[in-house]
Amino acid sequence: MVQVLETITSAFNNIFSYKIRSFLTMFGIIIGIGAVITIVGIGNGVKAGIFDKLSSLNKNMFTISAINDSTVADDQEDNNKKDNDTNSDKYDSMNKNIIEQDYLTLDDSKDIEKLPGVKAVVSMSFSTGIVKLKDSSILNVNITAIDSNYNVLDNISTAYGRFINKADIDNFSRVAIISDDFSMDVFGKVNSVGEELEVETKESGVVNLTVIGVVDASDLSMFSLDYFDYGIVIPITTSGNIFLKGNNVDMFNILVKPGINSNNIIDKSCQILNLKYGKKDGYSIGTFSLKLKSINKMINSITAFVSFVAAISLFVGGVGVMNIMMVTVTERTVEIGIRKSLGSTSSLIQFQFLIESIIITIIGGILGIILGFISTKVLSNIINNISTDLKIVPSIQLSVIIGVFIISTLIGIIFGVAPARKAAKLDPVLALRFE
Amino acid sequence: MLEVKDLRKVYKNGSLEVEALKGVNFKVEEKEFVSIMGTSGSGKSTLMNILGCLDSVSYGEYILDGENVSGLSQKRLAEIRNKKIGFVFQSFNLLPKLTSIQNVELPMVYAGIGKSERRKVAEEALEKVGLAQRGKHKPNELSGGQRQRVAIARALVNKPAILLADEPTGNLDSRSSEEIMGIFQGLNREGVTIVMVTHEPDIAQHTKRTILFKDGNIVKDSIVEDQIIVGR
Ligand SMILES: Nc1ncnc2c1ncn2[C@@H]1O[C@H](COP(=O)(O)OP(=O)(O)OP(=O)(O)O)[C@@H](O)[C@H]1O
Numbered sequence A: 001m002v003q004v005l006e007t008i009t010s011a012f013n014n015i016f017s018y019k020i021r022s023f024l025t026m027f028g029i030i031i032g033i034g035a036v037i038t039i040v041g042i043g044n045g046v047k048a049g050i051f052d053k054l055s056s057l058n059k060n061m062f063t064i065s066a067i068n069d070s071t072v073a074d075d076q077e078d079n080n081k082k083d084n085d086t087n088s089d090k091y092d093s094m095n096k097n098i099i100e101q102d103y104l105t106l107d108d109s110k111d112i113e114k115l116p117g118v119k120a121v122v123s124m125s126f127s128t129g130i131v132k133l134k135d136s137s138i139l140n141v142n143i144t145a146i147d148s149n150y151n152v153l154d155n156i157s158t159a160y161g162r163f164i165n166k167a168d169i170d171n172f173s174r175v176a177i178i179s180d181d182f183s184m185d186v187f188g189k190v191n192s193v194g195e196e197l198e199v200e201t202k203e204s205g206v207v208n209l210t211v212i213g214v215v216d217a218s219d220l221s222m223f224s225l226d227y228f229d230y231g232i233v234i235p236i237t238t239s240g241n242i243f244l245k246g247n248n249v250d251m252f253n254i255l256v257k258p259g260i261n262s263n264n265i266i267d268k269s270c271q272i273l274n275l276k277y278g279k280k281d282g283y284s285i286g287t288f289s290l291k292l293k294s295i296n297k298m299i300n301s302i303t304a305f306v307s308f309v310a311a312i313s314l315f316v317g318g319v320g321v322m323n324i325m326m327v328t329v330t331e332r333t334v335e336i337g338i339r340k341s342l343g344s345t346s347s348l349i350q351f352q353f354l355i356e357s358i359i360i361t362i363i364g365g366i367l368g369i370i371l372g373f374i375s376t377k378v379l380s381n382i383i384n385n386i387s388t389d390l391k392i393v394p395s396i397q398l399s400v401i402i403g404v405f406i407i408s409t410l411i412g413i414i415f416g417v418a419p420a421r422k423a424a425k426l427d428p429v430l431a432l433r434f435e
Numbered sequence B: 001m002l003e004v005k006d007l008r009k010v011y012k013n014g015s016l017e018v019e020a021l022k023g024v025n026f027k028v029e030e031k032e033f034v035s036i037m038g039t040s041g042s043g044k045s046t047l048m049n050i051l052g053c054l055d056s057v058s059y060g061e062y063i064l065d066g067e068n069v070s071g072l073s074q075k076r077l078a079e080i081r082n083k084k085i086g087f088v089f090q091s092f093n094l095l096p097k098l099t100s101i102q103n104v105e106l107p108m109v110y111a112g113i114g115k116s117e118r119r120k121v122a123e124e125a126l127e128k129v130g131l132a133q134r135g136k137h138k139p140n141e142l143s144g145g146q147r148q149r150v151a152i153a154r155a156l157v158n159k160p161a162i163l164l165a166d167e168p169t170g171n172l173d174s175r176s177s178e179e180i181m182g183i184f185q186g187l188n189r190e191g192v193t194i195v196m197v198t199h200e201p202d203i204a205q206h207t208k209r210t211i212l213f214k215d216g217n218i219v220k221d222s223i224v225e226d227q228i229i230v231g232r
């Protein structure tokens, strides 16, 4: 016991009396461990950030999106014509071609909404238009069309004016909601309620929209940010009219009542659509867990790849430790001879060199963890500054730190055994003759 | 105390064989003070390494304190080196990074003796060789004679059965050599058995018996007639 304790003490003394050399020896380990910690920290941060973003969505919501594929749509011509007739007086002949290509209509949304268990179906469409800013620069902006029941997804309060209501939908009102910063750039003031917004569209030329509401961009949730921040939001029927989509929409957001299995509702909604259109491959389903799964899968595979690179650098670091320890043993041949002549056993000599490499790799591991923490913090700050819509919250689990400790120790053992055995095997007589 | 019978040592370097000891017989009794002399390459160091259990025997027997050393395990040999043998080398062989007192403590570390006990014994041993004030100095802060005295203190702390010294005065001037011989004689008077290799006849003159080596054989084994006694 005394021997073991004294050996450990003398190992520490040795390491600290050659500070620079010890530091260079552990450099590879520091970098390797630092890389592992950074990868895990940032990976967790990105996951948490995306999860955060997704969880601001309703977990009991799923989406059905139309896939705009004309070859699929052609087969459905006859079916679509039926829908078309109901609103035919409101659309000119050019509309038909475009309408025929799409799957989801406002009528479908009403059918799905009637399903027991469905709380609401919010229809949305997406287009773009060109707007002239106050400084006469020209900007292509996203135009999102929503139904008046959008508030069931995310209760938005306007800073000025009002939100889109049922009457706007029914009357195909040419009205818009914009964000405060967009308002500032277009009209030179935050409160632009009542102003006319000129939007140039491919489908209908220049269109005038009356601003009815302005939202505070910094107040928006992750979910609504995508649509309202520096974009134009208009009634869904108005969009059908302007962008020649007629009764068709791009996406349903289907909100399921609490306690109802959304998979059931997905099946039933698909049944309704299949019955109408005969085919299933014209639209895609998006759910919270599906999104989360695919993102997690992506992050995990990136993490695995970078971890592999880190493992290689740890291996190289381990070889570096072995190399220096081999040199150390040769340098300290006389010391080994003296210790043996004074009664040190071979196993104690082996232990002495093994513990030295373990201490070096463990200290390297600790410094690596510190480096990893610092670089995680710095990197996540940089990423957060660059990207506006993803907030990284880096975190490192205790289990990772314990794991890193175990790995450092193992590297010390694996790469320390050979030099330690070399030391233990030295013939004391030859060692003492060595000069 | 110590006996070698027909001791042979052959070094093999590939096909090249060197017979360093060619069948040596002698006995050392308790409390003897023996010097071993002989020309360079006659096998003196080879013999000392075998007596010190640092090297193995090729043929013959070595009996130390009633125990036949040939064929013992590595672990037991380390224990014998630690407890029964005190070794003093020509080049001192102190560990440069340790202080005098830490060097002296080292054999007690391997014996498993606790810290406070080690300190006490080491301080006493340093005092005995006249270096009580130098405990905190490192070897490079000491003179050659002082270093050798630290090495002697180190060799004594575990109360060995025998003190082996291979040319202990080889690197020292005559005054320091004289001091070392005085210490050896004092120890011998207290009952320590000493076997010492030397080149210099006047150093051998300080011992009680001289064994003369030539080409791996003992050619003369005689009592020292007019022994020089230091400080008397
Ligand atoms: N490891 C070895 N391998 C081969 N030959 C060796 C080895 N060690 C010693 N010898 C040879 O054995 C012989 C005796 O050597 P040893 O060192 O015992 O002589 P010595 O009497 O101590 O000489 P010196 O007075 O110069 O110290 C020499 O011929 C030497 O070359």
Ligand SMILES: [Mg+2]
Residues within 6 Å of the ligand: B044, B045, B046
């Ligand atoms: Mg010699």
